[in-house]
Amino acid sequence: MKPILQNLVEMTGHRDHLRLEVSVLSTLQKLSSITEVRALEIFTDAGVPHVRPRTWVEDSGQLVSTDSEAAADPRRESLDHYPALRDCIAKKESSAVSSPRKGCHVLWLPVWMHDKVSTCLEITQSRPLSAHKLDVIKGVFQVYQNYQSLLDYSERDALTGLFNRKTFDEQFSRHAMNGLDSRSSAISESFAVEDGAAGDEPVQQWLAVVDIDHFKQVNDRFGHLYGDEVLILIANILRSSFRSHDRIFRFGGEEFVVLLRSTTLSTAHKVFNRFRLAVQEYHFPQVGQVTVSLGFVSTAQGSPVEILGQADQALYYAKEHGRNEVCFYDDLVAAGHLVTKVANDDVELF
Template identity: 40%
Template sequence: MNVLLAGLATLSGLRDRQAMDFTLVKLMLSTELWQFSSVKLLRAVGPLNDQHWLTLAQCTCSQAEPTHDQVWLDISALPTLSDFPKREAAIVTESVQRSLTAPFVTVFPINTQASVCSVLEVLSDQALSADLLPHIDSVLRLYENLQSLLDYGEKDSLTELLNRKTFDSAFWRAAQAQETIQMVPETERRQPNQEVSYFLAVIDIDHFKHVNDNFGHLIGDEVLLLLARQMRASFRFHDQLYRFGGEEFVVLMRCSSHADAQAALERFRTHIAEHDFPQVNHITISIGFTPLNLNDTPSGAFDRADKAVYYAKEHGRNQVCSYTELVASGALQAPADDTEEVDFF
């Protein structure tokens, strides 16, 4: 019991999601109340009609530290929900699922983000006794509550996208990953001719003031909410989506090339232009984007993308503009300290 209480105290003090996930699976393996040979924390990701299992954390008794799936991987390579019926049943029924023969598999549903989208799967040599289930459930409810507190602090209250204060830490993680990618020799990459890079896009609703003036702020808020929903439906599950305030949104994404990033943003722009918004009917958006540079900063990357979106709005709106291409064409002037940075695309 002392190990469990100490682990819960550690868990409650964490503010990083990955650290929280790792601590949870380690706690489940280390407590003296039960004996598990392995623990997995998984999330169902992707479109509702084609979801796959992403491993957030997994550990066995023989492992020193947990491991996890890389969030940027191709989800089509992950197992589908139907590949693991007990996991799927735990999500659908919101109840614990147990196997009847050894090795015993027990799957616990976890309520996060106002829905059951995650499970904890434990493997044991003996069936779990009924009196242990409430203890495990209590640990998971604490984890759920801590996740909810993180959501409350990290998400915009209207759109439920990430808010601006969470952007810097995500940017530094992406910048570090970008640097790691560039350090890998081209001959050792899985796709030698393809340079994966991170891109920052700023999305601004055209003439949004007219929406508020003509239809009222309640309708304006509905437009923001619906746009956020379209963003979640259009971009990949691992793309970081933010509302920076007002009608300004930000996407931190990873693509195989500059052309792929531009194509994805162009598809979203076209989709929004064709989408029917209640009462307002149609709106358009302007988008500016830039690749992350070597030794980049959050403010530097945002400033470049913001200049590109400003150019788009000053030159007709309803278009996607690349900062890199604008500088190359002479339409924008790069700052003097920008010339030493290298774009990877």
């Protein structure tokens, strides 16, 4: 029991979801008779639920994690290949057990957060799980799940449930300079838009800053209660307008940020405009019509501060020239509407 407690202490010392995941798998791997432990990612691709290993133990005994896009991972499988796990999730149960072959007994423990499952722990051992062993595993899992919930709560905006500014700073600093995973150019989970030029355009990552037009007037005229409702509804439209592997953040006030991953410039234009139109056509209770302005830029070049600053410049150009617009930073520079001055590694935007 002492090694288990020591591992639990180590596990709850992490402040990162991935490190916490690696830690719990390491803890479970040390239990007797366990032959394999994996963290599986549950995701939807083209409307079909899939599963893929995200963290696992190599033959050398080393725990490794993948940072590739789920939809582009060649190891992904349809969830239908795991009928016990599929039924467990459909019935919203806490665990599932299966014995697919002799000497192989598998326990699945879905991680339920916000009434959804995106992660599942898979424990395989050579003989059936005893009641005592099952209690130990579920105890470790419960500590892990509770701590995951605490981390998730600290990463999200309390009003909208979107990721917060602190989470953006951490994620963007970690991934933006690496191209947000250059290996994901073959992602199959696509937007429902026509993109005839997709084969001729490079796939890139995009950062967009979104601002609700005249939001102060909404608060002044209708009160902060209706203002909060507008923010929540805008957040819902954002969720429905982008894919599961894109990232959406609320920066505070009426400003949001979207990290649009692995798509072409023409598709980015269409997707951002589709979101803008979805907001424009939505009837907000009491308030009526609301519009948004959006500025976006590629994340291929520049530091996170530069990239965010460029998207901000495109946004404010949209707001100063009619609002309810989507503006691409490079287009504004090419047209002479914005000028970038670079000197001594400092960037000044005019």
